[in-house]
Structures are given as structure tokens and as C-alpha cells.
Amino acid sequence: MKIAILGYGTVGKGLVDMIDSNKEKRNIKIVSILVNNKSKHKDSKYANLITEDVEEVFNKEFDILVELIGGLNPAYEYIKRALESKINVVTANKDMLAEYGDKLVTIAKENNVSLRFEASVGGGIPVLKPLIESLEGNLIKSMYAILNGTTNYILSKMYDENLSYEEVLKEAQELGFAEANPESDVEGYDAARKLSILSTLAYDRRVYWRDFYLEGISRIDMKDIYYAKKLGCKIKLVGKSEISDEKISGYVRPVLVDNDSLLSRVDNEYNIVVLNGNSVGEVSFVGKGAGKEPTGSAAYADVIDILDKRVCNIDSFTKEKIEVEKTINHNCEALLIFKSPKKDEIIDLINDCVYDHRIIDSTKEELAIMISVDSEYEINNILCFINNKGYCKEYRRLLKII
Amino acid sequence: MKIAILGYGTVGKGLVDMIDSNKEKRNIKIVSILVNNKSKHKDSKYANLITEDVEEVFNKEFDILVELIGGLNPAYEYIKRALESKINVVTANKDMLAEYGDKLVTIAKENNVSLRFEASVGGGIPVLKPLIESLEGNLIKSMYAILNGTTNYILSKMYDENLSYEEVLKEAQELGFAEANPESDVEGYDAARKLSILSTLAYDRRVYWRDFYLEGISRIDMKDIYYAKKLGCKIKLVGKSEISDEKISGYVRPVLVDNDSLLSRVDNEYNIVVLNGNSVGEVSFVGKGAGKEPTGSAAYADVIDILDKRVCNIDSFTKEKIEVEKTINHNCEALLIFKSPKKDEIIDLINDCVYDHRIIDSTKEELAIMISVDSEYEINNILCFINNKGYCKEYRRLLKII
Incomplete structure (x- = not known):
């Protein structure tokens, strides 16, 4: 089996290490490696295979293209070109799958080759394959997950060491755990892309x-x-989606998770995916969500699946796009935090609106109140009332996973 | 694809339900179902396929035999016969695999058919397939797991409701969660069989x-x-094995697990398997370890794998049996509980022997002391000293997972 690798950064090296350490068991020959800057790799064991010229790669003969350069372009062009040349593709590129998964799966299907992307979600955690193959007979009803290592690291550190977001982000950037432009991680885009891949398959x-x-x-x-601790919770950036009556709803947002839950035990660079199947019940997968070796391990498994001719059904990517509702349409709990002197008025109004509430803290500056409602829509209504009555203009809300 | 099913109890019905609910997607035809007592099933939708005569089953033509009767015999004979007739086999029978896995895998190989047993470990949790396929490139260094739902239920209930072992066992038996003869579960045999299957593959x-x-x-x-709670721990029946310098060690025993750990969040009928790979790090799989639907879901996945011609390497079962060491040969922590009036003497002796100890409780009747040592061998030595000096004849020990 011959493979070409695009990108020789962290994950690329993890994959190559794994191919090397398994060479007695599996005959995988690397024929070409595409990099940005050849001079950086002149001492590499594979220096003779390294090139900056993609044409040099495509001039070689190989069975699998492993795309590890990331980003939308030129990754998309390269993958498309490989699939159209009837070459199997393994990729870790969640940005591209989230954006063009439908197109690429269609091209792979038309050309009767495999497109595999276990490494795109949850790093080293085997989750896409168990979801697609092991849980095939189940109707997946819902899922929730921690899918971004950078934000989980930041939130863990804030919680454990009582440091501010800005302090921890700065430290994470210095240590290389967060990017110079952290937007994709901290705004939840990365997690949302992974959640969309899981949701499409599920x-x-x-x-x-x-x-x-x-x-x-x-x-x-x-x-x-502070409030999370008081409530016996942590704060995690959670992606959740569910299907009910043919309608899908979903979010990526910071939520309160109870200290008793599995989610609360998943800290730092670890990820978790919890799938809820109609037969199997809740199944959870936990492991390192990023990094050289874990992600290399996932890409290697995809290569092996192609080598062993194990096919896997990912047709759902070619299905019609479905509308997603942005609010929760069933029981939910939330912590509302109001900066207002009109505490009594707010409490009275909430008391009238919800069937259950609990005051968590009431200081001169702030009122923190936990409410249980029938849907997220009701929370929006309450906040709207309070705003309209002029009781409070500055508030925050944090849902709790229940 | 035609299948015959041996056994129509809980898991058998779970599998048949799943085949029914997926019939538009997957064409699986049940040709025969073997039961012990036909009259019990006369109102079943599949009454016409149900037989008490195994010859009637084998007289039919089918591609897969699904064995769900459990126990060693006649299950072993039936599976052997199917494999020798070049029929693929799916089984949930951990007792048989733990005992005769080597023979059956050899027969399957000789006849070029599949033998699959995802449902034998961890109920509905996809764990064997991820271990064999998704983590193939990894050297698995160690694993620990909660693999028996009955004992986990008993321990959870004892912990949550402060009930005695005898009370909870009786209740579990009345509810059908524990068998009339619970030996295989409560003595750890069931967990050990599952741990041996995982360890063999890993x-x-x-x-x-x-x-x-x-x-x-x-x-x-x-x-x-009481002591576990005092230490911020729970007690779980844990199976642990590891490989180091070509030597395997392992146990199934009740241990203390820290409340901060994932393991401590796995209660009641839930199981967890934590695998530690050299590249991927720790990966954990959590879900329901038994029951109609979860186990049916796992057996269904095996049927689909055969239908989709996905092959899976389980050669390790045919390898030579390896010796297993029964003690822990590296750092370990343990709680020692002595019933003795000679507390000061015991503390002095322990103080001389270990580099770290902490007195947890010292009452008139009991001394509870937590020690850190370099290997389990040292614990045995300490207990032997104390016994030889006549300080205490009655003691207990509980290792802590670290």
C-alpha cells in the first residue's frame, strides 16, 4: 500500500511515527510528503520524499492521499483531485468536511473510492467508526460533547486556579495550546464543525x-x-444536538455541568462524546482531543481500514441540508445573573413566570437565580419582560445540562 | 443475508427487535430460532420459526449463526459445528470465549469464516472493534475497567443508600439484576473473563x-x-491488566477509586473500559454493560459487519498462553484495616517499612491506615510481619487505583 502525505506538521509526524513503528506488521510505503518549507525538514529521515511541489506528489503512484494541511484551500482542491483520480483519501480536516463534506462524499462515491476522516473529530478517540458501524441499528436521538481541547484547557485552568479568561488564554498561547488568533476555538466554531460532522452521521x-x-x-x-462552584458544577463548552419529530436542534455554548456527571471529569485537553441511541442508551467516548500522537493514531486507523478494504457508509453527507432550531424545546434549567438594584422586582416577576426557582446569591450588585422552565423560549420571554419593565439591562445566562 | 439464532431470551429478543426496526435499511432474514421451551413462545411473531430441535436449525440454509444461549455446552458444540460448516458466527458468550476462544478462532480461521463477539464484553459499548481496528497502530500498555453490571449495581446501592451487601444482593436478586446463584458475578469470574478477552486482544x-x-x-x-467515603473515594470492582517487559500482570478486585476519576462516575449497570495506548494515551468507553437492547445492539453490529464483509483480526486468541503475575510490581497505594488492640505497635512497624502512610481512623476496635509502597509485594511483607509478631490476626486491605 502506497501513501502520499500532504502536510508534515504535528499530526503528519505522528502518523509517520506510527507507520514506522508498525512496519513489521503493516506494509505501508510513504512515496511523497508535501510541505511548505522544505529547508525545515532537511534533517528528516524522509528528506528524500519531501517536496514543496504538489505536482511532484501527484506524479507519484499511490493508493491513499492523507491530507493534513488543514484549512479550506488548497486542501479541498487536492482532495477533490485525488478522489477524481480514484485515489482514496484520509483527512483530519474538520473545517473542510463541515463546509464541503457533501461535495467530497459525492465525488468519492462517484469514483468508488473511500474518504475517511476519523481524525477530524475527537482527535485520537475512536468515535466516528463506532457511531457509523457499531451503533448502526440504533436511532441516535441526541448527543452532547466536549469537542475542543483549547477551550476545555482554558476553562479547566480558570476553574482550578481561579485565573481570569485573559490570563489563561495568554498563557495557553505562550505554551502553544491556543493559536495567536484563537477565534475559531474560543467562539465555538471548531466545536460546531465537529458537532455538525457527528450530527450529520448520527x-x-x-x-x-x-x-x-x-x-x-x-x-x-x-x-x-464562582457561581458554578457554588452550584456544585463546572463550566464546559458543550456541543449538544438532538432530533425530535424530524426536527433537529443544537448549540455550542458554555453550560453548567454537574460535578456528578462524566462531563465534569473531562478536563484540559480531553474530549468526550456522549451518544444517546434508542437501543443502546447512553454511550460515551473519552480521550485526548488533539495532539500529534492521538490524531496520528486516528489517521493511521483510517489508512488501515482502507488497506483492509473495510468500507463504511457516510452517505448522510449527501442528504439534503436540514434546518436547525437554535432553542431548546423541552425542560431546561438555567442560571440567570442580573446586575441590577431592582432585585425584588425581578424575583417577583420570575416567581410569576416559572414553576421552580432558587436564589443562588443576592448581593448589592448582583442577583443570581436558578430557574427551571419548559423551554428556552420561556427564558427569552422572561429576560424580555425584565428588560421591557426596565428592571435590568445587563444580565447573563448559563444553561445547565440536564 | 440469512441468520439463525440460538436462544430467544433477553438478548435474542433485543437483536430480533433491532432487525425488525431496521428491515427497510438492511435485508436480514431470520430462518430459525432455537429455544428450550417452545410453548413459551407460541404467541411470538416468529412462532413459526421457533424450534426446540437444533437439527431443525442446522437443516436450514443460513449465513450467520447467532449464539445467545450462553454457558459452555452445548454452545461450544453448536458454534464449532457452524464454523466447520463454513457459517459465520456471532456470539455474546464470554464464558465460552474465555475458555475456548483459542480453539474457536483457530477453527474459524481454518474455515475462512468470521467469529465475532462484540456483545461479550461491555454489553452495548462498542469496545472490541475500536480496540482491534481503531487502535491497531498502538501498543496497548495497560487497561482498567468496570466490567460487571451486577456488582457495580450492588456497590453503587451500598454506597448511595448505606445498605449492607446482603441486603442489596437480596434486593437485586428479587429485581432480577442478580442471579439466584450470583457466584460468577460477585466473585469476579464474569469480570475476569471479559478482562481476559480484552487483554488477549490488546x-x-x-x-x-x-x-x-x-x-x-x-x-x-x-x-x-465508610472508609471509602472518608477518603473521597468509591469502591468499585475493577479489572486491571498491564504489560511491561513482556510480562503481564492483572487482577479483578474491589478497589478504591477517587471521586475525581471517570471510574467513580460509572454507577449501577454502567460499565467502563479505559485503554492506555502508547500513542493515543488514555481512551475510555462507557455505557450499559448488559440488558436486552444494549447487548442486542452489539450483536446486531457484528451481523452488519459480516454483511458488509468487514473483516477484523482476532489472531491473538491463537497465540501461546502467557503467564500472568498476580501482584502489582510498581507504586501502589492501599488502605489497611486492622482489628487489633496493638495499634501503636502496628503504626511503628508500618512507619519503619513504608515511605508514606496516613492514619485514616483509629478507634478502640480498628486501625485504618493508608500506605504508599513500591509494589504489592511490600504490602504482603508488611502484613506478614504484623502477623508474625502477633500484633493482629484479622485485617483487610483495599488497593487504590492510582
Whole structure:
């Protein structure tokens, strides 16, 4: 089996290491490696295979193209070209799958080759294959997940060390855990892309990432962490989606998770995906969501699947795009935090609107109140009432996973 | 694709329900179902396929035999016969695989057919397939797991409701969660069989279940739970194995697990398997470890894999049996509980022997002390000293997972 690799960064090296350490068991020959800057790799064991010229790669003969350069372009062009040349493709590129998964799966199908992307979601955690193959007979009803290592690291650190978002982000950037422009991570885009890939496969309908309700972690402050602790919870950036009566709803947002839950035990660079199937019940997958070796391990498994001719059904990407509702249409709990002197008025109004509430804190500056309602729509109504009556203009809300 | 099913109890019905609910997607035809007592099933939708005569089953033509009757015999004979007739086999029978897995895998290989057993470990949790396929490139260094739902239910209930082992076992038996003869569950045999299947696949050597150190939960009492709570821990029946320098060690025993750990969040009928790979790091799989639908879901996935011609390498079962060490040969922590009036003497002796200890409780009747040592061998030495000096004849020990 001959493979060409596009990109020789962290994940590329992880994959190559794994091919090397398994060479007695599996005969995988690397024929070409595309890089940006050849001079950086002149001491590499594979220096003779390294090139800056993609034409040099495509001039070689190979069975699998492993795309690890990331981003939309030129990755998309390269993958398309490979598939159209009847070459199988393994990729870790969630941005591209979330954006062009439908097109690429169609091209792969037309050319009767495989397109595989286990490494695109959850790093080293085997999750797409178990979802597609092991849970095939199940109707997946819902899922929730921590899918972004950078934000989970930031939130863990804020919680454990009582540091501010800005302090932890800065430190994470210095350590290389967060990018110089962290937008895609901290605003939840990366998690939403992964959630859309999982949701598309789980619900057998194409779910587009921008259609989820999206809220990042950049506004989480020490006060939120303080309330979370008081409630016996942590704050996690959670992606959740569900299907009910043919309708899909979903979000990526910071939520309160109970200390008793599995989710609360998934800290730092770890990810978790919890799938809820009609037969199997809740199944959870936990592991490192990023990094050289875990992600290399996932890409290697995809290569092996192609080598062993194991096919896998990912047709759902070619299905029609489905509308996504951005609010929760069933029981939900939320912490509302109001900066207002009119506490009594707010409490009275909430008391009239909800069947259950609990005051968490009431200081001169702030009122924190936990409410249980029938849907997220009701929360919006309450906040709208309070705003219209002039009781409070500055508030925050944090849903709790229940 | 035609299948015959041996056994129409809980799991059999779960599988048949799944085949029914997916009939538009997958063309699986049930040709025969073997039962013990036909009259019990006369109102079944499949009454016309149900027989008490195994010859009637084997006289039909089919591609897959699904064995769900359990126990060693006649299950073994039936599976052997099917494989020798070049019929693929799906089974949930961990007792048989732990005992005769080597023979059956050899027969399957000789006849070029599949033998699949995802449902034998962890109920509905996809774990064998991810281990074999998704983590193929990894060297698995160690694993730990909660693999028995009955004991996890008993321990959860003892912990949550402060009930004695005897009370909870009785209740579990009345509710059908524990068998009339609970030995296989409560003595850890069931967990050890599952751990041996996982270990065989993970370490690529045949590991025999009786070679593990085995200790059940029947001697866990309220005092142990009291100490666990005091230490911020729960007690779980954990199976753990590891490979180091070509040596495998392993046990199934009740251990202390920290409340901060994932393991402590896995209660009641839930199971967890944590695999530690050299590249991927720790990956965990959590879900319902038993029951009609979860186990039916796993057996269904195996049927689909055969239908889709996805092959899977389980050669390790045919490898030579490897010796298993029964003690832990690296750092370990343990709680020692002594019933003795000679507390000061015991503390002095422990103080001389270990580099770290902490007195948890010292009452008139009992001394509870947490120690850190370099290997389990040292614990045995300490207990031997104390016994030889006549300081204490009655003691208990509980390792902590670290």
C-alpha cells in the first residue's frame, strides 16, 4: 500500500511515527510528503520524499492521499483531485468536511473510492467508526460533547486556579495550546464543525455547523466560575444536538455541568462524546482531543481500514441540508445573573413566570437565580419582560445540562 | 443475508427487535430460532420459526449463526459445528470465549469464516472493534475497567443508600439484576473473563482468565464504604491488566477509586473500559454493560459487519498462553484495616517499612491506615510481619487505583 502525505506538521509526524513503528506488521510505503518549507525538514529521515511541489506528489503512484494541511484551500482542491483520480483519501480536516463534506462524499462515491476522516473529530478517540458501524441499528436521538481541547484547557485552568479568561488564554498561547488568533476555538466554531460532522452521521441528515446556536467562552468570567462552584458544577463548552419529530436542534455554548456527571471529569485537553441511541442508551467516548500522537493514531486507523478494504457508509453527507432550531424545546434549567438594584422586582416577576426557582446569591450588585422552565423560549420571554419593565439591562445566562 | 439464532431470551429478543426496526435499511432474514421451551413462545411473531430441535436449525440454509444461549455446552458444540460448516458466527458468550476462544478462532480461521463477539464484553459499548481496528497502530500498555453490571449495581446501592451487601444482593436478586446463584458475578469470574478477552486482544497474547488475581465483593462491608467515603473515594470492582517487559500482570478486585476519576462516575449497570495506548494515551468507553437492547445492539453490529464483509483480526486468541503475575510490581497505594488492640505497635512497624502512610481512623476496635509502597509485594511483607509478631490476626486491605 502506497501513501502520499500532504502536510508534515504535528499530526503528519505522528502518523509517520506510527507507520514506522508498525512496519513489521503493516506494509505501508510513504512515496511523497508535501510541505511548505522544505529547508525545515532537511534533517528528516524522509528528506528524500519531501517536496514543496504538489505536482511532484501527484506524479507519484499511490493508493491513499492523507491530507493534513488543514484549512479550506488548497486542501479541498487536492482532495477533490485525488478522489477524481480514484485515489482514496484520509483527512483530519474538520473545517473542510463541515463546509464541503457533501461535495467530497459525492465525488468519492462517484469514483468508488473511500474518504475517511476519523481524525477530524475527537482527535485520537475512536468515535466516528463506532457511531457509523457499531451503533448502526440504533436511532441516535441526541448527543452532547466536549469537542475542543483549547477551550476545555482554558476553562479547566480558570476553574482550578481561579485565573481570569485573559490570563489563561495568554498563557495557553505562550505554551502553544491556543493559536495567536484563537477565534475559531474560543467562539465555538471548531466545536460546531465537529458537532455538525457527528450530527450529520448520527441523524442521517446533513447538518450545517453555522446553523447551530453558537456562543463562545470569551465572556465567561470569574463570577461565573464562582457561581458554578457554588452550584456544585463546572463550566464546559458543550456541543449538544438532538432530533425530535424530524426536527433537529443544537448549540455550542458554555453550560453548567454537574460535578456528578462524566462531563465534569473531562478536563484540559480531553474530549468526550456522549451518544444517546434508542437501543443502546447512553454511550460515551473519552480521550485526548488533539495532539500529534492521538490524531496520528486516528489517521493511521483510517489508512488501515482502507488497506483492509473495510468500507463504511457516510452517505448522510449527501442528504439534503436540514434546518436547525437554535432553542431548546423541552425542560431546561438555567442560571440567570442580573446586575441590577431592582432585585425584588425581578424575583417577583420570575416567581410569576416559572414553576421552580432558587436564589443562588443576592448581593448589592448582583442577583443570581436558578430557574427551571419548559423551554428556552420561556427564558427569552422572561429576560424580555425584565428588560421591557426596565428592571435590568445587563444580565447573563448559563444553561445547565440536564 | 440469512441468520439463525440460538436462544430467544433477553438478548435474542433485543437483536430480533433491532432487525425488525431496521428491515427497510438492511435485508436480514431470520430462518430459525432455537429455544428450550417452545410453548413459551407460541404467541411470538416468529412462532413459526421457533424450534426446540437444533437439527431443525442446522437443516436450514443460513449465513450467520447467532449464539445467545450462553454457558459452555452445548454452545461450544453448536458454534464449532457452524464454523466447520463454513457459517459465520456471532456470539455474546464470554464464558465460552474465555475458555475456548483459542480453539474457536483457530477453527474459524481454518474455515475462512468470521467469529465475532462484540456483545461479550461491555454489553452495548462498542469496545472490541475500536480496540482491534481503531487502535491497531498502538501498543496497548495497560487497561482498567468496570466490567460487571451486577456488582457495580450492588456497590453503587451500598454506597448511595448505606445498605449492607446482603441486603442489596437480596434486593437485586428479587429485581432480577442478580442471579439466584450470583457466584460468577460477585466473585469476579464474569469480570475476569471479559478482562481476559480484552487483554488477549490488546496485548496480542493469549491471557487466561483464571490466571488473574481474583477477589470478589462479597466481603465488602459497611465499614469499607465508610472508609471509602472518608477518603473521597468509591469502591468499585475493577479489572486491571498491564504489560511491561513482556510480562503481564492483572487482577479483578474491589478497589478504591477517587471521586475525581471517570471510574467513580460509572454507577449501577454502567460499565467502563479505559485503554492506555502508547500513542493515543488514555481512551475510555462507557455505557450499559448488559440488558436486552444494549447487548442486542452489539450483536446486531457484528451481523452488519459480516454483511458488509468487514473483516477484523482476532489472531491473538491463537497465540501461546502467557503467564500472568498476580501482584502489582510498581507504586501502589492501599488502605489497611486492622482489628487489633496493638495499634501503636502496628503504626511503628508500618512507619519503619513504608515511605508514606496516613492514619485514616483509629478507634478502640480498628486501625485504618493508608500506605504508599513500591509494589504489592511490600504490602504482603508488611502484613506478614504484623502477623508474625502477633500484633493482629484479622485485617483487610483495599488497593487504590492510582
